Amino acid sequence: MRQKENTTAVALDLPTIPLITARFRGDATAELSVDGEREEFAADSVEALRDAVLTRVTAVAADLGRPVQLTAEDDDGAWLLAVHPDGEIGEEEPLDADPVEQGDVPAPLPAHGAHSAGAYAELDALDAQDAPDVRDAQDAPDGQEAPLGADAPDTQDGPQRTSFLQEQPRTDRAARGWRGFLVRVGLPVAASRSEREERAEVQAVSRHWAGPRTISIVNGKGGANKTPTTAMLASVFARNGGSGVLAWDNNETRGTLGWRTEQAAHDATLQTLLPAVDHLLSPAAQSSELGYFVHHQTADKYDVLRSNPAMLATQQRITTEDFDRLHAVAAKYFRLIFVDSGNDESAERWLRMIDHTDQLVIATTALGEHAEAGALLLEALAQRDERSARLARDAVVVVSQSERTGNRTDARTVAAGFEPLARRAVTIPFDPALHGGRLDFDSLAKPTRRAWLHAAAAVAEGL
Template identity: 30%
Template sequence: MDGSETGWGRPAEPAPRWRALLDRARLGGRSGEQAETDRRGDQQPPETAPRPGAGNGYAGRVPAIGHPAELSYGADPPAYGRGGRSYGHEPAPPTYGEPAPPTYGGDFGRPADTGHRAEGAYRAEPAYRADPAVEPSYRTPGDYRPEPPRAEPDPPPPAESRYALLDNGYRHAAPAPAESRYSLLDSGYRTEPAYSPPPPAPPVPVPPAAPERSYRARVEWRPPTVDPELERATGVLRRDLGTPRVLAFANPKGGVHKTTATVLAAATVGSVRGRGVLAWDDNELRGTLGLRAGSARHARTIRHLISDLAHIEIKDGADLLEHLDDYLRHASDGSYDVLAGEESPRFAQRLDQFTVRRVLELLRRTHDVVCVDTGNNVESANWRTVMQAADQLVVTTVPREDAAFSADWMLDLLHEVGMGELADNAVTLISCPTPGRSTLQTDLERHFATRTRAVAVVPYDPALETGSSIEYPQLQAETRQAWLKAAAVMLEPFAR
């Protein structure tokens, strides 16, 4: 063999191994060891190459301390059976007198020690480990070459977390950081990175607090859109008329809406002025104005007023109004008063020219506007007296040829009797008994526009068709507006 290491790792001279064992057995104790040391001290240790590590992974042996029977350091423990390998188990007891079987795992190719078995043998830690890269110069068939230590795989690059992206026990390279800490999780949890507070944001200017809004419902009143013509007509009716005015509604033909026109004219003017308007039924042949206008609280007519006329004429002021009220009827809304005509035909003979003038003078003392419904007899003194006292003549007609012919003939009569100025300043009122507009109505408007001062048209209203009591508020808005314009045309020459 090349040599062995003894004496705490110092190289020793090459010597047969059996010689050292015999010396130890013969001398024993420290003397045998000292003799072997003295024998080897004179020789120069040859340069030896590092021997390969033994089967247990240690490169050398340490010398025995104490008695060789107690501790044995230079020899490998014997193996179980011949040719076996030593794994550090309990060695088999040797047989004295014959050489011990060789053991492998100690020196290369050297048989194991003979003699008695060393008890309590153990192997000390070598001072250094031989380089496994050095190969021995020769090998025997029974040599055992230990496997080189396995090289551990290179550790993977550190990931953000030990739990990130686990796949079958192996850790792969960490992916690129995601926006959310809960994204890209496969089979584990991803630890949250260290928190770093964001930089303080610049102060944001606080706008002034807005005024507190009220959520209560608020009803805002907006005046309705008013037609300029209606506004102008209302203003005309509210003006001062100077003196009381008498409006005469006339047409010798019956059924041309004389009574209806008298009631609605009084109701329209009274609704604007509020008071001082009266409608008189001067039809000597049983007029119906008292039935269609107002609410009768009594049955008194023009006949009762004439019988007491002398006692009433001497009254004045509030006393006159109080006594006259006992002979008048009133509209349901109180906008105008009504003087009903006599139902007996024999009374007509008592209404002479002088009596009619006394009644008109009495009514002018108490009212500002008096609307008179005249009769059909143009030759009577009553009819002519009303025409002579009238301030405004209103010629009533409907879109029919006979009604228009009667109105046109009456205008010619007034011119003949010397009342042409009254006829020229008259207002023609065309009332539509049916809905719609006919071609005759257009011709009548054009014709009477040449004979009178103005022409006014009032539309059809179903509330007037029944012939019952006339209630002005129940009329359609279109009808009321038309009558407002017509009444303003009648009183416009007198408004100041």
Template identity: 35%
Template sequence: MTDPVDRIEARIAADGRGTVTVAGRSEELAGWEPEVTKRVIVARLVDLAHERGRPVELALDQEAGGAEVLRVHPSGVVEPLTGAAPPSPAAGPAAPTPARRAPTVQDLLTARPAAPEPPAAQGWRGRVARATGLRLSPGAAEVRHRAAIQQVRRSFSAPRTVVVINPKGGAQKTTATLLLAATFGVHRGGYVLAWDNNETRGTLGWRAGSTSHNRTAVDLLTDLNRFGDTGLQRVGDLDRYVRDQADSQFDVLASDEDAAASSTIDDLAFRRLHATLARFYRVIVVDTGNNMRASNWTAAVDTADQLVIVSTEREDTAASAAWLIDGLREKGHERKVQNAVTVLAAPALNSDPALAKRLHAHFDQLTRSVLHVPYDPALVGGGPIEFGALAPATREAWLQVAASVAQGM
């Protein structure tokens, strides 16, 4: 009798979401590009074949590419068992052959073969590759990791603005803003800004690394005329206003930190600052305050290319996020909500799996993707966030969040 796991069924929807069924149990995969989802599925089956010591067969149904059956071997070899039908002969007389176009240098460059995929560097495959010199293909986790990096590094046609929202304090908006900016900075190599858009005082400047000055968005706003068409034109000209996070290759623009000040940032001030900052940064990640009726808050949402709705896996924080979504939909931002990324953060080492599942199901019906990030003791103290001090699982989770954000932009 054939073991039920020898035949695996999988489906890839047009939006890249996948479902893999092994021995009657189904697993959902987040939506990447369909071809990347296919690579993740095949890599997982290579691992399964390796564990069982024999090939497995994959029956793959692709909404955008038809059905196929593959035999996946423990060595990583993938053998197609079905192929495309040959094209039908054209009816009627043959059309005249068009004149051949002389190839150009662009044709020569386009015809270059793709660089070979680097061998496995993680997991048992990486250990075997390093020990033996064999070029083993990467496993599912490594394929997913590499695909996420490619997504984060993708080119945008213009500067992009990410706005992190939840009207409740303690929802980890500032943490999310800094970790998204750090992830984009590390993998894109700079020209990334984390901006605290609180109308008075936020804590993003305090949670960032040390700096040689304490200037804020208010100071930049005061001197904004210096950045006119004939004024300061280089990103280095912003150094006296932003705080360089050298290790993670991004900058921070803090909100007002003067306890005696009475100035606020309104919608006009936000739009003026944003117009200038977008000249210097490719990705701007905006931290928002808790007042969704504040004019600078609504201006940030209006400007957003991508919303990130962040919440801890708690009833009160998640209810605040759900209430926020209801309000955004009523105000005409339904398309931005549908394209939003929801981030659910574990509030403790041992969280409630039933609650997490219920929250995931709710937000999955409202936003484009819902991702979980784990609890990390390095974030508990409330002090400056050191990206390199985070657990590898935490950095990987935020890489997947950043990839989903990039995909929506």
């Protein structure tokens, strides 16, 4: 499909008969309605699905011998398109609730084969509005270095010249949904608000901070979703920011993080790691040696330090000193350490975890007893000491809708209840892939993956 050359009729100027609408769903299916007669479409990819629907609409236009108006809807909004009998797409009109701000979208270029130097000059001029004006760079205050790309000042050794290194302006073209499709057929459409927000959150979780960071996922009530929260946050940061992410099971009472994640070619636990701490902290140790003790998640890119759920709690007690030594190893080899806290808030290892924590995450479901336990924990930490109080104030609360029959409103209500206690409260929709079996980010539904990215970005704000 191509943009129509010299199109003068925007979609709104076309006859509204026949009334044609297409609704694209997230599972690569769509429903097309032509004057009330519905057809279902399915394809292996979203691109193939759009092509199939547009081919059908083109046939309608060809039968009528004129362009027709198509209202296309997907998760990013709705668009009014002009579809021509020869299969080309004319100008479009955005209908969604997130209109592009005036001036964000340059005028459409001429059709394929008719691009002119004037059209390109106009587009370059519009893009250049967001670029830094290097002509004023020499006016930087005294004592400050001029920005990259500034004209070099006159010197006694030679004439003035302009640097060859110039900062490139960032483009904000859409890449997904109908906006992205229109970009690919030649219309320079800006990304929607939701796409811009998602890009910003991906950038937030992709950062590398100077020095290691410890994020503790806590709730004194069992079954409050601490383990899935630990695994999903670790996955989002590792998938986007790269290696150096550890998920540590700090539970001495049947911790299940090891059961619900991929096992390496060994069965090592943190008890296996303790005798090797001195060597791993020595200058002679190599980072690859840590592979004897942690379990790498090949798809989700993070590593797991397991507890031993087969042992009684009395057989795997971790003292304050033990925790410090284990944390020293984790901080030497990993940039981000996600700690699944366990349930015993009086245990030495739990209390020492709080002392090492940089960002606190309260994991809870929408059930009242889980939320109440999380709130009581925040209130208790606020009274413990000044540092713990700061952690409580800056905490992120992740409320998961754990019941298939539950209402998403329940999770939002719980999240709203945490607003006076914590910095942020976010919600996660119900997803069967989070309840039983291996925790695998790719197995989640698209809305769930998006919700975990949003939660991880909230955590990143505190690092």
